[in-house]
Amino acid sequence: MEQSPYPVVRLNPKGDARAIRHGFPWVYANEVVTDRRTKGLTAGTIAILEDAERRPMGLVAVNTASKIFCRMLSRDVDVPVDAAWFEGMIRSALQHRETLYTEPNYRLVHAEADRMPGVIIDRFGDVAVVQPNAAWADVMIETLVDALVKVTGVSTVIMNGTGRARTLEGLEETTIVMRGNAPTAPIPVQMNGATYMADVMGGQKTGIFFDQRPNHAFAASLAKDARVLDVFSHVGGFGLAALANGAASVLAVDGSAPALALAEAGAAEMGVSDKFETRKGDAFATLEALAEEGAQFDVVICDPPAFAPGRKSLDAGLRAYERVARLAASLVKEGGYLGVCSCSHAADLTKFRNASARGIGRAGRRSQVIYTGFAGPDHPLLPHLAETGYLKAVFFRL
Numbered sequence: 001m002e003q004s005p006y007p008v009v010r011l012n013p014k015g016d017a018r019a020i021r022h023g024f025p026w027v028y029a030n031e032v033v034t035d036r037r038t039k040g041l042t043a044g045t046i047a048i049l050e051d052a053e054r055r056p057m058g059l060v061a062v063n064t065a066s067k068i069f070c071r072m073l074s075r076d077v078d079v080p081v082d083a084a085w086f087e088g089m090i091r092s093a094l095q096h097r098e099t100l101y102t103e104p105n106y107r108l109v110h111a112e113a114d115r116m117p118g119v120i121i122d123r124f125g126d127v128a129v130v131q132p133n134a135a136w137a138d139v140m141i142e143t144l145v146d147a148l149v150k151v152t153g154v155s156t157v158i159m160n161g162t163g164r165a166r167t168l169e170g171l172e173e174t175t176i177v178m179r180g181n182a183p184t185a186p187i188p189v190q191m192n193g194a195t196y197m198a199d200v201m202g203g204q205k206t207g208i209f210f211d212q213r214p215n216h217a218f219a220a221s222l223a224k225d226a227r228v229l230d231v232f233s234h235v236g237g238f239g240l241a242a243l244a245n246g247a248a249s250v251l252a253v254d255g256s257a258p259a260l261a262l263a264e265a266g267a268a269e270m271g272v273s274d275k276f277e278t279r280k281g282d283a284f285a286t287l288e289a290l291a292e293e294g295a296q297f298d299v300v301i302c303d304p305p306a307f308a309p310g311r312k313s314l315d316a317g318l319r320a321y322e323r324v325a326r327l328a329a330s331l332v333k334e335g336g337y338l339g340v341c342s343c344s345h346a347a348d349l350t351k352f353r354n355a356s357a358r359g360i361g362r363a364g365r366r367s368q369v370i371y372t373g374f375a376g377p378d379h380p381l382l383p384h385l386a387e388t389g390y391l392k393a394v395f396f397r398l
Contacts, residue, residue, distance in 0.1 A: 019384070107122050112382050132159065141178070196240060213376040240267060343391050371393075
């Protein structure tokens, strides 16, 4: 028999082989036999994973510096992880997105759910932004980018190597233009009838959040002729969608001046600047100030950053979500609507919804839940991995 080119890593008796066989994509450091040979593997090495009885389970990417010691790449231990493999993964992901959308603006690859662990690729027409948030993808970035260009035909590829995920993998932060030329201006992106301006070089994450697309659409359905408050607005996600559906006015609140400038540019592109106002400041302080001013809105949406990025911060995060809902509820007219969102995977839907309902109750308001939303279908959920189902949006009628 021909010897495999891949080294072997093995589960110890405590390793959960059943979960991995059923689809769980990670092996933690305490589940692996970490002898001198295994500890010496370079971060990003492709290896064969065996169970404690030395039966092959699949190909994995190894990072001895991470708590996630192995990430599953393929159940087939004989498949070469090469250009053809990347092309196949990207082609499969592209087929799904082209089924969903007529315009090439979407999340093209959603990490483990698209069988490319730790890899995020967002597409903005002819530009793609790649986040290689796992060591193996960082090592193979050139092969990945070549495959991306070949399959999609994009002319510009930017590697956005920043963020908490890379830090946890022990990777350096860097942003590099891998192919083509860096855009000299924000890229206009059309969604739900609105125009968003994506700064793919200096903006947050890849420049825009495609995941909220269906929730933007629902909020917009409530907003015709309405006065709308969009808190933690970033580049105007909910507010611009509301204006596209005939909102009377929108006030967008965010702590980032560059993000608000992009939101204003989007409103100008849409021809609705006269109905769009921004306010820079801390969201909690601004909500309190608006209440003191006696402000009232027909629709209020709050889409904060992850207050509970992990289990250790869950209790504090839930208190923060409760506070957001309490402060926001006081600004909603009788019979109006409050939408609250969470991108914290540690706070599941029930915990998040309950915290929000407590906040509404503490504001002296009664509520009905009218809508529960999640990330759009270009952000598929891997049933075995809670982290892929991070986004929740709950809308209440008060």
